[in-house]
Each structure stands twice: as C-alpha cells, then as structure tokens.
Amino acid sequence: MHQDVAELPEPPQYFLPLPPSVFGWIQESLKNSGPSAPFPYIPGVTEQIKNLVLVFAALTSPVQKNLSLSSVLSGVPENHVTKGLDEILTDLPKTSVSLKVVMLLTKLGVTTKDLGTWPPGAAAVVRDVMSRCQEHPPPEWTGAAYKLVGRRDLVILCNGAQNAKKVSMTLPALQEGATKHVPPYKEADDGFDQLDHEMLRLRFSKDQRISEVCKMLQSSVPVNISIQQRPDVSDHEFIEEQERHLYTLSIRTMALPLGRGMFTLQTYSPIITETLPVPKLCLTGRVPSRNTTVDMLHIDVPPNMNMWPLFHNGVSAGLRISKSATDIDSSWIAYNKPRTINNVDATLEHAGFLLGLGLNGHLAKLSTMAVHDYLLKNHELTSVGLLLGIAASKRGSMDLGGTKLMSIHIEALLPPTSTELDVHSSVRVASVMGLGLLYAESGHRHMAEILLGEIGHPPGPEMDHCIDRESYALASGLALGFIMLGKGSHSCGLSDLPMADQLYHYMTGGHVQPNSIHQERYKFPCYQIREGSSVNIDVTSPGATLALGLMFFNTGNATVADHMSPPNTRYSLDTVRPDFLLLRTLSKGLILWSKVCPKKEWVEHHLPAIITQYAFSEKPMEDNIDYETMGQAYCNILAGACFCLGLKFAGSANKDAFETLHYYTKLFLSIQRKPVSEQAGKNTIESCLIVTVLSLALVMAGTGNLTVLRICRYLRSRVSQAFTYVLYGSHMALHMAVGFFYICTLWFPHGSTHGCRITVPWWRQAGAEHKCLLCRFNGLCVLSKVPYTQQ
Numbered sequence: 135m136h137q138d139v140a141e142l143p144e145p146p147q148y149f150l151p152l153p154p155s156v157f158g159w160i161q162e163s164l165k166n167s168g169p170s171a172p173f174p175y176i177p178g179v180t181e182q183i184k185n186l187v188l189v190f191a192a193l194t195s196p197v198q199k200n201l202s203l204s205s206v207l208s209g210v211p212e213n214h215v216t217k218g219l220d221e222i223l224t225d226l227p228k229t230s231v232s233l234k235v236v237m238l239l240t241k242l243g244v245t246t247k248d249l250g251t252w253p254p255g256a257a258a259v260v261r262d263v264m265s266r267c268q269e270h271p272p273p274e275w276t277g278a279a280y281k282l283v284g285r286r287d288l289v290i291l292c293n294g295a296q297n298a299k300k301v302s303m304t305l306p307a308l309q310e311g312a313t314k315h316v317p318p319y320k321e322a323d324d325g326f327d328q329l330d331h332e333m334l335r336l337r338f339s340k341d342q343r344i345s346e347v348c349k350m351l352q353s354s355v356p357v358n359i360s361i362q363q364r365p366d367v368s369d370h371e372f373i374e375e376q377e378r379h380l381y382t383l384s385i386r387t388m389a390l391p392l393g394r395g396m397f398t399l400q401t402y403s404p405i406i407t408e409t410l411p412v413p414k415l416c417l418t419g420r421v422p423s424r425n426t427t428v429d430m431l432h433i434d435v436p437p438n439m440n441m442w443p444l445f446h447n448g449v450s451a452g453l454r455i456s457k458s459a460t461d462i463d464s465s466w467i468a469y470n471k472p473r474t475i476n477n478v479d480a481t482l483e484h485a486g487f488l489l490g491l492g493l494n495g496h497l498a499k500l501s502t503m504a505v506h507d508y509l510l511k512n513h514e515l516t517s518v519g520l521l522l523g524i525a526a527s528k529r530g531s532m533d534l535g536g537t538k539l540m541s542i543h544i545e546a547l548l549p550p551t552s553t554e555l556d557v558h559s560s561v562r563v564a565s566v567m568g569l570g571l572l573y574a575e576s577g578h579r580h581m582a583e584i585l586l587g588e589i590g591h592p593p594g595p596e597m598d599h600c601i602d603r604e605s606y607a608l609a610s611g612l613a614l615g616f617i618m619l620g621k622g623s624h625s626c627g628l629s630d631l632p633m634a635d636q637l638y639h640y641m642t643g644g645h646v647q648p649n650s651i652h653q654e655r656y657k658f659p660c661y662q663i664r665e666g667s668s669v670n671i672d673v674t675s676p677g678a679t680l681a682l683g684l685m686f687f688n689t690g691n692a693t694v695a696d697h698m699s700p701p702n703t704r705y706s707l708d709t710v711r712p713d714f715l716l717l718r719t720l721s722k723g724l725i726l727w728s729k730v731c732p733k734k735e736w737v738e739h740h741l742p743a744i745i746t747q748y749a750f751s752e753k754p755m756e757d758n759i760d761y762e763t764m765g766q767a768y769c770n771i772l773a774g775a776c777f778c779l780g781l782k783f784a785g786s787a788n789k790d791a792f793e794t795l796h797y798y799t800k801l802f803l804s805i806q807r808k809p810v811s812e813q814a815g816k817n818t819i820e821s822c823l824i825v826t827v828l829s830l831a832l833v834m835a836g837t838g839n840l841t842v843l844r845i846c847r848y849l850r851s852r853v854s855q856a857f858t859y860v861l862y863g864s865h866m867a868l869h870m871a872v873g874f875f876y877i878c879t880l881w882f883p884h885g886s887t888h889g890c891r892i893t894v895p896w897w898r899q900a901g902a903e904h905k906c907l908l909c910r911f912n913g914l915c916v917l918s919k920v921p922y923t924q925q
Contacts (some may be wrong), residue, residue: 156183160190160256168195172208185242186256192238193231193263201226232266239264240279287336324354325394325413328402328454343838347876350850351394351869353447354413356420357383359428370432377433380419382853384430387417388443389865395450396873400494402454406461409470412451412483415444441482445515448483452490464501467491485515492523500524505539512556517543518564525568536572540565546584546591559602563609570613577625578617585614586633589640589677593663600663603673611637611677615684622689634685638697640678643671675714683721691725698722700771702742704759712766712818716825719774723782730782732791737775737798741768750810765814769805772798773822780829787837795830799845802826816859824849824867831871838876846872 154174163169173187174180184207191206227233239260249257268283280288326348334344361379363372394413404410417440419428455462470487472480488508491497497520508520521540528536541547543557543565566588573581588610593600618625623634639647645667679698686694698718701707710718719740723730730736738746748754749768754761776798783791802823805811811819827845834842850868852860 156186157253157255159187163190163194166194168199169206172206175207182248182251185239185244185248186252188242189235189238189244189260190256192226192234193259230267232263233272235260235263236267236279236283239282240276244282245278246282287339290335290339291332324348324352325398325411325450325454326352329398330401338838341840343840343843344876346843346847347397347872350847350872351390351397352413353387353390353394353415356416356418356427357387359383359419359421374432376419376421376428377430378855380417380428381430381433381435382855383419384417384439385862386850386853386865388415388440389862389869391415391443391447391450392866393869393871393873395446395453395490396870396877398450398454399877400454400456403456403459404462404466406466410451410455410487412448412487415440415447415479440479441515444479444482445486445489445519448486448488448519449490449493450486451483452487453493455491455494455496457494457496459496462491462496463499464504467496467500468504481513482515485513485519487519488516489519489523489526492519492526495527497523498527502535514558514560517558517561521561521564521568522571525571529571530574530576532573532576532578536568540569540572544569544584544588546588559606563602563605566606566609566613570609570616574616575619576617577621577628579627579631582614582617582628582633583631585610585617586631586636589614589637589674589681590646590669592646593665604676607673608677608680611679611681612684614677615681618681618685620685620687620689622686622691634682634694637678637682637685640669640674641671641682641697643669643675645669672711675711676717679714679717679721683717683724686725688727689725690728695722695725698725700740700742700745700767702744704744707744707763707767708760712763712770713821714770715767716770716774716777716822719771720778723775723778727782730778732779732783732788732794734794734797737772737779737794740771740775745771750805750813752810754813761813762815766818769802769814769818769822772801773825776826776829780832784832785835787834787839791833792830792839795826795833796841799823799826799830820859820864824864824871828867828871828874831874834875835877836875842871842875 156173159169159171159173162171169187169191173183175184175187188206191201195201226237249260252260264283268285271280271283271285271288275288275292277289277292280286280292331344338344357380359376359380361376363369367375391413402410417430420426421428467488470484472484474480488497505520505524508516521543524536524539542555543561545562566585569581570585589607591603591606591610593603618633621628623629636647646669682694683698698721700715700718701710722740745764745768748756748759748761748764750765751761776795779791779795802819805814806816806819806823827842827849830845831842846868849860850865
C-alpha cells in the first residue's frame with residue numbers, strides 16, 4: 135500500500151499545498167483592484183474556471199491596463215498556450231470596463247447559457263456589468279455580443295446586414311446580357327417607400343403585420359377580379375358582371391387614401407428640387423388567369439364618383455410631409471401645381487395636397503399673391519383645401535388675414551350693402567369650419583354669436599342656401615363648439631347671450647324665434663324650400679347637439695347633461711330620430727368627461743329600461759310597440775357611449791376600455807348575423823358597428839394591435855353582392871381605423887400615452903352622398919395628435 139502511494143506522480147510545482155479557492159481569489163482581486171497572484175489552471179480541464187478568472191481579472195483591473203496571461207493564470211505550459219489568448223487580453227477596448235468585459239466574454243465564446251452554470255454570486259456581478267451596455271451598445275459589435283447583452287432586435291439587424299453584403303457580393307456574377315424582371319409598378323408609387331422599415335422591423339419583428347397593412351392601404355395597383363364565368367352566362371353578361379364586381383371593389387379602393395395618410399403621417403422630408411410623388415388612385419381591375427385589364431365601360435356609375443377620393447389622395451400625400459421639413463414655401467408649393475390645366479385628376483389631388491400641407495402647418499408660409507392666384511381660379515375643391523389648410527395652420531391664433539379670408543365667403547360677416555358673390559356651397563361650409571379653427575378656444579363673442587345664428591340659417595332668399603344645409607349647420611355647430619370649448623355658460627362677456635337656450639331650441643325644435651342677424655337679409659322667402667314656422671331639427675339638431683357638448687366639455691353641468699339623456703317613454707322616443715341619440719350620448723359623455731368609465735356598466739347605464747326591454751326581442755308580440763325604433767335607438771345609444779370611451783382613452787391602450795369596446799364590437803357583429811337584425815335594419819347596425827371599431831382603434835392607437843387588425847381585415851373583405859349595406863362610409867371608417875391604430879408606431883413605443891381624437895362619428899353609407907358626408911373635414915383628425923391625459 136505504501137509502495138503504491140510512493141509511486142504516484144508528484145503534483146506540479148505551481149500547485150499550492152492547499153486547494154486553490156476561486157472565490158478567495160476573486161475577493162482578493164476586488165480588494166487589490168486587480169489580480170494579486172496568478173490562479174492555477176489545468177489546460178483542457180478547468181476551462182470554466184479559466185473563463186471566470188479572466189473575466190474577473192478584466193473586471194477588477196484598471197480599464198487602461200493591459201493584461202498578460204502569465205499574470206492571471208499559472209501552470210499554463212508555454213507550448214500549450216491557447217492561440218490568440220494573449221491577443222484577446224491585449225486587444226480589449228480601453229474606454230469602459232463594461233465594454234471590456236462583454237468583448238472578452240464574446241471572444242471566449244461564453245453564452246448566456248454558460249453564465250447560468252457559473253456560481254450565482256459571480257454571475258450576478260457579470261450580468262450587472264453587461265446590463266450597462268444594453269441601452270447603447272456600440273454599432274460595430276457582432277451578433278454574438280448583441281445576443282449576450284439581450285439585444286436580440288439588433289441581432290436581427292446585424293444578420294440582415296450580413297445577408298445584404300452576401301447578396302451584394304453575388305450581384306456582379308450576373309451575366310450582363312441577362313434580362314431582369316421589371317415589376318409593372320414600382321414600390322415608390324405606393325406611398326410607403328419613405329417608411330422607416332428598420333424601425334418597424336424592431337417594433338414588429340415576429341410577424342408581417344406591417345406588410346399586411348401596406349397591402350390593405352395600397353391603391354396604386356389594379357385589384358384582382360377573380361370571379362368565374364358560369365356555363366349559363368354569355369360573354370357579354372360576364373363582362374358586365376366583372377365590371378359590377380370591379381365597381382364594388384372600387385368603392386373600397388376610393389376609401390383607402392385617408393388611412394394611408396394616417397399610417398404615413400409625417401414620414402417624408404421632401405427634396406426641394408423635386409415634386410412630391412402622389413400615389414395613384416387606380417380604379418381598374420386585372421384578371422390574373424388571363425392577365426387582362428377590366429374597366430367600368432359597360433355599366434352605369436355615378437358621375438364624378440372619384441372627385442372626393444382624389445381630393446383625399448392629395449390630402450394623404452400632403453400629410454406625409456414632416457412638420458420639421460424646411461424650405462416649404464410658396465415657390466415649392468407652386469412648383470407642385472399640375473403642369474396642364476386640363477388634368478382634372480391632378481387638380482383635385484393638388485387641392486387635397488394644400489389641405490395636407492395646412493394640417494402639418496406649412497400653409498402659414500403661403501404668400502398673399504399665391505392665395506389670390508388660387509382663389510381667382512374659382513375651383514371648388516381648391517378653395518376648400520386652401521381655406522381649411524390656412525385655418526389649420528393658424529388655428530387658435532385669431533389671425534386677422536385668415537379672418538378676412540374666411541369672412542368674404544360667409545355672408546353673415548359681410549356688410550348688408552356688399553356685392554353678392556357666387557360662392558360654392560362647399561366653400562361656404564369650409565369657411566365656417568375655418569373660422570372655428572382660427573378662433574378655437576378663444577370664447578370670441580362676435581364670432582360665437584354669428585355662428586350661433588348660422589346653425590339656424592333659413593333657406594333663401596330666393597334660390598340661395600338650398601343645398602348642403604345639413605353640412606353647413608353641422609359645420610357651424612362644430613365651429614361654435616371649438617370657439618366655446620369648455621367655456622360653459624359663464625364665459626366672460628357672454629353672460630347676456632342665451633347661447634345654451636338657443637342651442638337647446640335648435641336641438642329639440644319648436645317655433646322659429648326671430649333672429650336679428652337674418653331679419654333684414656332674408657325678407658324674401660325661398661322659392662324651393664318651405665319649412666313653415668317650426669325649426670327644422672333634421673338640419674339644426676346635429677350641429678346644436680355637438681356644440682352643446684363641446685361648449686360644456688368637462689364642466690360636469692348636470693342640467694345640460696340631463697337634456698342629452700335619451701327619452702324613456704314610447705311617445706318621446708318617437709319624437710327623436712334614432713341616429714340623433716348617438717350624438718346626444720356622445721355629448722353627454724363630453725359634458726361628464728370626468729365620470730367616463732371603461733366598463734360595460736357605464737355604457738349600458740345610458741339605456742332606458744323601455745329600450746332594454748323591447749330592443750331585438752326574439753318574439754315581438756305587442757302591436758303598439760315600434761320594435762324598429764327600439765332596435766335603432768339601442769344600437770345608436772351604445773355606439774355613442776362606445777365612441778365617448780374611444781375619445782376618452784385614445785392612445786392609452788387601456789385594458790378595460792379595450793375589452794369593453796371589443797365586447798360591443800362582437801355584439802354588433804353577432805346581431806348583424808341574426809334574423810332579428812331586421813328590426814333595426816342592417817344599415818343602422820353597420821353604422822354603429824364601424825363607429826365601435828373606430829373607437830377600438832382609437833384606444834389602441836400606436837400599438838398595432840393584432841386583434842383590431844384582424845377585425846378590420848375581416849370587415850373590409852365584405853365586398854360581394856351579399857353585403858349591399860357595406861358602402862363607401864363603412865370602408866372609409868375602417869381604413870381610418872387601420873391608420874389610427876398604426877399611427878405614431880414610428881415614434882412612440884407600445885403603451886404610449888399618445889393618440890388621436892376626432893369629433894364626428896357620422897358616416898353616410900351612400901357612396902355618392904359626399905355633400906352630407908362632410909368629406910372636407912375627414913383629414914382634420916390629425917390636428918388632435920396630442921398627448922393623452924386622463925383629465
């Protein structure tokens with residue numbers, strides 16, 4: 135036994151009599167600011183200890199000091215030194231200890247899995263040092279270093295850059311004579327070429343939602359016509375069937391630009407020597423199997439069907455321009471004018487382009503001569519875009535020049551002996567809204583009094599003021615609400631003006647009260663419209679309702695809020711149009727803003743008991759109950775409350791608000807599929823559904839939520855003949871919703887407290903009814919891209 139022990143080989147001379155302690159060595163290194171003695175190392179055996187010792191040697195030594203292998207490890211034979219180990223220690227960065235440690239770990243091949251096998255106390259120190267590099271890692275690091283500090287997003291970019299280099303190295307290998315496939319439409323034509331795709335890849339790295347949104351909002355390529363010809367259909371009939379299907383798809387295509395404008399908001403800095411590219415609004419189709427095009431030549435379509443869509447396409451292009459863009463002046467704006475006078479489409483798009491520039495604040499630099507040249511052409515939509523754009527650029531400033539510009543188009547602001555001007559009805563509506571933007575939140579008495587009278591503007595004299603009356607009254611109410619926003623009835627200088635009483639009179643009806651503003655001007659009756667001695671609440675009620683809601687915004691006035699409550703008896707319900715209940719519920723929420731709660735109980739407490747009892751009854755038995763009125767009132771009240779929730783929690787990603795609005799979205803969808811939906815009419819349910827979806831998108835604005843995207847993708851797919859109730863208004867609201875919940879994704883992180891707020895949830899379902907649709911104001915929602923607050 136003793137003989138066998140004597141024959142054992144002696145330990146190496148550099149081994150101490152006592153076993154070495156790595157924890158003791160680390161403790162001594164921390165005390166002495168560096169390794170005081172080399173630590174024993176057996177090559178090929180104690181590899182983990184070698185890595186641990188080298189890391190703590192770099193961690194405890196001064197950052198400027200070069201480490202040598204012999205001062206850290208002992209027992210390494212000179213002929214067995216790991217190749218490059220000395221170079222690793224000498225080539226470490228000398229700017230930061232944390233950078234030094236991370237680079238050493240990377241060169242040693244240590245991964246996060248290896249760190250998990252280290253002693254917890256030592257690993258915790260190393261992880262703390264690595265976390266200091268996580269926020270601002272150097273751009274020259276490798277993918278392994280980024281992965282080590284937990285920046286997997288940068289690993290993806292790093293790998294993508296390496297793949298791009300490989301691809302670029304293989305491109306010269308192509309033969310010079312080889313033909314290249316040139317796509318029929320360049321990506322630069324779709325309006326998404328200036329997006330920060332790398333940033334979007336960081337935000338949404340695990341799916342293709344951004345590509346899906348771009349595909350949904352693209353209007354520059356022909357749509358696919360994929361219907362099959364039945365055996366009993368002749369070729370001529372099949373061509374007409376294809377064109378009717380194309381018309382259905384074109385209604386959806388015409389509603390795309392506003393959503394694209396919100397999605398690409400302020401993402402482009404123009405080059406002053408070049409014109410702004412405007413994506414094409416393509417209303418043609420393509421048959422993929424035959425690769426032939428389809429145009430609407432054999433069917434009847436509404437005249438000027440694409441007038442407002444082209445205007446919105448120009449607005450979308452103008453919204454792309456960043457607010458921080460420089461050198462946007464009259465010369466560059468004039469440089470973007472259409473080259474030919476007869477190019478009608480380009481003229482309409484340029485009119486919208488002016489509004490888009492104004493919404494981003496660039497029309498404030500437009501010279502007086504340029505304004506005169508635009509107005510001199512007397513082009514309806516150009517004047518609309520110009521007036522609204524200037525008002526938006528100077529909103530809240532009470533600018534004298536802007537006031538004069540609006541006043542010459544508003545008859546009530548002109549002297550009684552002034553020359554009558556031939557002003558388009560749309561221009562009058564835009565001027566009234568522009569006046570409200572210029573004097574927003576000012577409480578200006580004279581302007582408020584003028585706009586109060588304009589809500590009840592009678593038809594006439596003679597043939598004047600007979601068209602667009604609903605739009606004019608609603609615009610006047612909104613403008614009055616902007617001026618008196620949150621002022622209540624006790625605003626300074628307005629105590630003697632019975633504004634709230636007059637607005638309530640316009641909302642509920644009654645005998646026409648004498649108005650001093652219109653008394654002299656309208657002595658002669660209208661030759662086309664005879665209204666009698668009562669207020670036409672179909673014209674005045676929407677504007678007056680919203681004006682009251684904005685005027686008493688967040689005041690908590692219980693009296694005015696009670697006036698907005700829905701009727702609770704069968705008789706009183708018959709005296710109110712059901713769609714007006716949506717606006718009344720919304721206005722009540724604006725007045726009681728601080729009491730808005732993201733719960734189903736808050737939404738449903740707006741419903742009177744009689745409506746809850748009889749709405750969508752499975753077995754309607756009572757003959758004296760108007761079940762249609764009950765169903766329509768039920769839908770509109772819920773939609774108004776949901777829209778108020780959307781405005782209150784816009785951009786907050788509030789979980790309770792999201793779940794509540796998601797519940798009512800599914801509720802409207804389920805009602806629409808049931809036979810009982812005929813009690814309210816599918817058009818009514820569709821209008822309330824898209825208002826709820828828009829509210830849901832407002833709450834999730836900037837988050838790119840997949841649930842909302844799936845809902846919008848399903849709803850926009852309803853383009854067949856079975857969905858006759860899905861028309862232009864539905865598609866416009868849906869694409870606005872898509873733009874809303876992806877707006878600001880380039881600027882603000884998930885859960886950001888930024889969002890967008892709009893005012894009027896009013897969508898006419900008829901594609902040709904643009905005059906009542908308030909198409910002029912659909913782009914104004916970007917003005918309220920403001921920080922979200924709970925107040």
